Amino acid sequence: MDLEQxxxxxxxxxxxxxxxxxxxxWLKNSRPIDKKDDxxxxxxxxxxxxxxxxxxxxxNIIGIVRNMDTSVKKIEFVVGNKNISFNKAPSEAKDPxxxxxxxxxxxxxxxxxxxxxxxxxxxxxxxxxxxxxFAAAAAITEAPGKKYNPFFIYGxxxxxxxxxxxxxxxxxxxxxKGKIKPKYVSSEQFTRDIVWGLRNDRIESVKKKYRDxxxxxxxxxxxxxxxxxxxxxxxxxxxxLYEGNKQIIISSDRPPQSLPTLQERLRSRFEGGLIADVSxxxxxxxxxxxxxxxxxxxxxxxxxxxxxxxxxxxKNIRELxxxxxxxxxxxxxxxxxxxxxxxEEIIEKATQNLSKRVNDAQIxxxxxxxxxxxxxxLVSHNRRKEVVEPRQIAIYLLRDISDLSYPYIGExxxxxxxxxxxxxxxxxxxxxxxxxxxxxxxxxxxIIYKS
Amino acid sequence: xxxxxIRSNIKDAISVIEKAVGENTNLPILKNILIEAExxxxxxxxxxxxxxxxxxxxxxxxxxxxxTIPLSLFxxxxxxxxxxxxxxxxxxxxxxxxxxxYSAVINGMPADDFPxxxxxxxxxxxLEIKSIILKEAIQQISVASQYSDLRxxxxxxxxxxxxxxLILASTDGFRLAEKSIPANTFTIKKKEPFKILIPLRTxxxxxxxxxxxxxxxxxxxxxxxxxxxxxTEMISRLVEGSFPDYSAIVPHEFAAEIxxxxxxxxxxxxxxxxxxxxxxxxxxxxxxxxxxxxxxxxDQALGENNSILPxxxxxxxxxxFFNWRYLxxxxxxxxxxxxxxxxxxxxxxxxxxxxxxxxxFYVLKPILKS
Numbered sequence: 001m002d003l004e005q006x007x008x009x010x011x012x013x014x015x016x017x018x019x020x021x022x023x024x025x026w027l028k029n030s031r032p033i034d035k036k037d038d039x040x041x042x043x044x045x046x047x048x049x050x051x052x053x054x055x056x057x058x059x060n061i062i063g064i065v066r067n068m069d070t071s072v073k074k075i076e077f078v079v080g081n082k083n084i085s086f087n088k089a090p091s092e093a094k095d096p097x098x099x100x101x102x103x104x105x106x107x108x109x110x111x112x113x114x115x116x117x118x119x120x121x122x123x124x125x126x127x128x129x130x131x132x133x134f135a136a137a138a139a140i141t142e143a144p145g146k147k148y149n150p151f152f153i154y155g156x157x158x159x160x161x162x163x164x165x166x167x168x169x170x171x172x173x174x175x176x177k178g179k180i181k182p183k184y185v186s187s188e189q190f191t192r193d194i195v196w197g198l199r200n201d202r203i204e205s206v207k208k209k210y211r212d213x214x215x216x217x218x219x220x221x222x223x224x225x226x227x228x229x230x231x232x233x234x235x236x237x238x239x240x241l242y243e244g245n246k247q248i249i250i251s252s253d254r255p256p257q258s259l260p261t262l263q264e265r266l267r268s269r270f271e272g273g274l275i276a277d278v279s280x281x282x283x284x285x286x287x288x289x290x291x292x293x294x295x296x297x298x299x300x301x302x303x304x305x306x307x308x309x310x311x312x313x314x315k316n317i318r319e320l321x322x323x324x325x326x327x328x329x330x331x332x333x334x335x336x337x338x339x340x341x342x343x344e345e346i347i348e349k350a351t352q353n354l355s356k357r358v359n360d361a362q363i364x365x366x367x368x369x370x371x372x373x374x375x376x377x378l379v380s381h382n383r384r385k386e387v388v389e390p391r392q393i394a395i396y397l398l399r400d401i402s403d404l405s406y407p408y409i410g411e412x413x414x415x416x417x418x419x420x421x422x423x424x425x426x427x428x429x430x431x432x433x434x435x436x437x438x439x440x441x442x443x444x445x446x447i448i449y450k451s
Numbered sequence: 452x453x454x455x456x457i458r459s460n461i462k463d464a465i466s467v468i469e470k471a472v473g474e475n476t477n478l479p480i481l482k483n484i485l486i487e488a489e490x491x492x493x494x495x496x497x498x499x500x501x502x503x504x505x506x507x508x509x510x511x512x513x514x515x516x517x518x519t520i521p522l523s524l525f526x527x528x529x530x531x532x533x534x535x536x537x538x539x540x541x542x543x544x545x546x547x548x549x550x551x552x553y554s555a556v557i558n559g560m561p562a563d564d565f566p567x568x569x570x571x572x573x574x575x576x577x578l579e580i581k582s583i584i585l586k587e588a589i590q591q592i593s594v595a596s597q598y599s600d601l602r603x604x605x606x607x608x609x610x611x612x613x614x615x616x617l618i619l620a621s622t623d624g625f626r627l628a629e630k631s632i633p634a635n636t637f638t639i640k641k642k643e644p645f646k647i648l649i650p651l652r653t654x655x656x657x658x659x660x661x662x663x664x665x666x667x668x669x670x671x672x673x674x675x676x677x678x679x680x681x682x683t684e685m686i687s688r689l690v691e692g693s694f695p696d697y698s699a700i701v702p703h704e705f706a707a708e709i710x711x712x713x714x715x716x717x718x719x720x721x722x723x724x725x726x727x728x729x730x731x732x733x734x735x736x737x738x739x740x741x742x743x744x745x746x747x748x749x750d751q752a753l754g755e756n757n758s759i760l761p762x763x764x765x766x767x768x769x770x771x772f773f774n775w776r777y778l779x780x781x782x783x784x785x786x787x788x789x790x791x792x793x794x795x796x797x798x799x800x801x802x803x804x805x806x807x808x809x810x811x812f813y814v815l816k817p818i819l820k821s
Contacts, residue, residue, distance in 0.1 A: 021477045047569035048500045079674050
């Protein structure tokens with residue numbers, strides 16, 4: 001466990017034990033500096049804090065820390081912002097574990113920029129479904145703020161939005177050797193900062209924090225919709241940065257025009273830049289992704305297994321990664337190569353979990369709700385256009401999510417099983433070509449899983 | 452806890468420590484002071500977590516103990532009580548104050564919740580100096596400083612001790628003042644040369660609470676400074692960062708060297724300042740006869756004025772503009788009858804010092820006129 005994490009959870013426990021005022025006064029701005037042999041060095045913000053903590057909390061803190069790391073016997077508190085560094089002993093012979101933890105350290109998010117260095121443009125797998133977004137991202141790293149400002153990227157969960165926008169930030173740092181200051185925040189973090197600023201009368205310093213950057217990257221902007229003060233603050237920050245020719249990068253799970261609660265003036269600003277989507281990767285791309293992940297993890301799988309994973313998991317790269325990790329974990333535990341059959345089982349289990357929670361009625365209801373029609377319309381013999389597409393989507397979803405048989409689906413909707421097959425195949429085909437349809441289905445799935 | 456103490460002693464203690472009481476923090480106990488009774492000494496402590504001041508007074512302690520009570524209440528109570536002899540007794544978390552014909556109970560808080568005053572790490576070495584000397588030095592140089600959150604190193608007093616002397620300096624970026632105290636006026640105990648920055652507030656507070664007849668000891672470690680007298684101790688954090696190297700900006704050669712009567716000069720600047728309320732500018736020019744300087748100011752809306760002040764002048768210079776407030780500030784620091792003013796062409800920095808005493812000087816940048 002790294003020091004930062006350990007100290008954070010220590011603080012978490014102390015926070016529960018102390019009154020708010022005491023915690024804020026004495027421990028709030030503390031941070032771990034180093035661990036040397038059996039001593040942990042922690043910096044506190046003043047001599048008063050040092051004296052107090054040593055007197056009152058020392059024993060308690062040691063107890064908590066030792067629960068996590070028994071090698072700690074002593075804690076030394078030091079004062080100030082001075083970076084006290086100790087000469088680290090030369091690292092011992094590299095055992096695999098040490099290698100792993102070193103890598104974790106490397107991947108630690110930079111508190112200043114909020115970027116995680118593991119995301120790079122070179123590790124991003126490019127295919128037809130994300131070509132445009134990638135090309136725009138690459139262009140931005142050449143000349144931030146000049147072209148494509150703001151850059152708005154949208155797409156479903158687990159398709160690489162966060163990877164791409166963080167990679168832009170990382171690339172900029174490397175390319176401009178720190179002369180360009182990017183900042184990555186989730187919209188939730190942004191909201192939290194605004195609330196903090198309002199509550200503590202420090203809104204000016206929050207403003208400054210966001211307006212002093214050269215590149216502002218905000219992830220999952222859809223969450224600020226409906227939070228008026230945050231939207232307003234974001235609007236002004238947006239304008240200030242835009243005026244100053246600073247690059248703004250935004251990600252969302254849907255295009256600006258489908259962000260329901262967002263104010264009009266914000267939406268129109270998003271639409272003023274470049275909007276790019278990332279959609280579902282095709283089979284070839286999924287294979288490429290799996291192979292690149294395997295390379296990252298230094299692993300190998302048989303082509304058949306890769307083929308199977310790529311075929312079965314089509315909608316979400318994160319899910320695909322999860323399954324891949326699971327398979328590799330199995331392989332490690334069992335110490336054998338994974339056969340196609342075993343892989344199939346694992347995939348089955350992983351994907352079933354999701355669909356089990358959903359029943360047919362929920363799916364039909366969600367579809368009807370989305371298109372503002374009734375469930376009766378869906379099962380009726382009505383063949384108006386407004387009803388036909390929803391009905392096909394409903395069939396597709398019943399098959400896709402619940403994996404029901406065609407005859408059953410047909411019966412459910414008062415149709416022949418061949419109609420069900422046709423509908424499913426039609427949508428399944430369209431989905432890869434028509435982003436608007438893709439978007440609709442994603443939103444409906446959202447409704448289904450969130451209900 | 453039970454003790455008897457003379458009212459005037461408590462009044463003194465309150466006036467010494469009151470400025471260290473914390474305000475606006477989320478720790479309400481900082482509004483309190485700590486009272487400790489032990490060995491016929493009563494100790495009062497206040498802190499805002501930046502500085503802590505403790506002051507000891509003598510009294511008759513019948514029973515040891517400690518408590519914290521709100522300062523503002525305590526202070527107005529002591530200010531209005533008429534009797535001289537006050538009896539104090541702690542009952543649970545309350546403090547009872549009684550005289551022959553009066554009694555009061557103050558709700559307190561347990562002393563354990565009061566912040567612990569940090570100790571200095573190095574108690575071996577210190578400087579010992581007459582408080583009047585230090586006090587005067589701080590007052591002389593602090594005029595060149597002002598509170599600023601942006602650059603804390605400017606918001607501070609620089610103590611530079613080099614075995615031969617102790618130099619105090621401060622600056623706000625526009626002007627700078629330096630005072631050097633020769634080593635023969637103080638005692639050095641096991642102290643190596645050091646350079647520290649103490650917060651301006653700490654310096655001013657130290658100057659405020661020092662009594663002229665006391666001897667003061669200065670201790671410091673890597674991040675704290677302690678001012679100590681027989682009765683009072685004040686500990687404060689140090690400012691991180693380093694004081695700008697100012698030796699290069701102190702001018703040694705001047706286009707014009709002017710000597711004027713200090714009080715007259717100060718009055719003339721203040722008079723000129725009447726017309727300089729808005730732009731704060733005064734103009735200084737050498738009179739044609741070379742025996743006087745002209746000090747003038749003007750405001751388009753108000754009017755203008757012009758004074759002539761006799762002076763001893765060497766060299767010549769065209770007109771120079773100053774912020775009149777900045778120019779009047781060092782006149783309080785220069786203690787002699789006559790003041791020396793060194794001016795440079797092209798708005799180079801000007802030097803103000805006493806004619807006979809070279810231990811204090813003040814550098815000021817003129818206002819640039821295109």
